[in-house]
Amino acid sequence: MVINEISLHDFLEEQEQIKEHFVVDSPEKANWVLRKIKALQSKIAGNIALAESEIEKIYAWLEMVNGQIDWDLDYLTGLLTAYANELRHEDPEFKSMNLPNGKIGFRKQQPKWNYQEKTxxxxxxxLGRIDLIRIKEEPDKNGLRKAFKIQGNRVVDPxxxxxxxxxxxxxREDELKIEIVK
Incomplete structure (x- = not known):
């Protein structure tokens, strides 16, 4: 694939000429600009679709190559777990062992609390322990818009x-809305 090389200076000159000389002053020119916008949006959509398909392929490859590694890691971790459990069985006070490539051992864990929030x-x-219930207060913005009126830049209770x-x-000023026909 050959890419036409253009210097930054030439590119900027070309862009500035377009912006300085082209003016939308008729329905035909406005329609031309809309057609150009539609074409550019189509290019963006195509680029996104291409990128997403490549990303999917890359993730599939990553899953494939890491799948075997994950299995190997699980297997080797299982071997160390069995060895550490054997050491603990032989010596109930066994906590850890330092080795040149790492450390194996047991660590106390805090009890895990599982919550069923509504219950x-x-x-x-x-129990009357509302001191242990947190209540989140926030304004009802839709309700505010319905209940109150605007006066200048302020909101007033009517x-x-x-x-x-x-x-x-x-x-705010009216916003220009540009709709491209698909």
């Missing part, structure tokens, strides 16, 4: 006229 919360409520602290309104 636990109800049990704590039943029933009381009170300004609501902690929220302000940013008025």
């Amino acid at each position: 636990l919360v109800q049990s704590l409520k039943d 029933e009381t006229g009170m300004v609501i602290d902690g929220v302000s309104v940013e008025h």
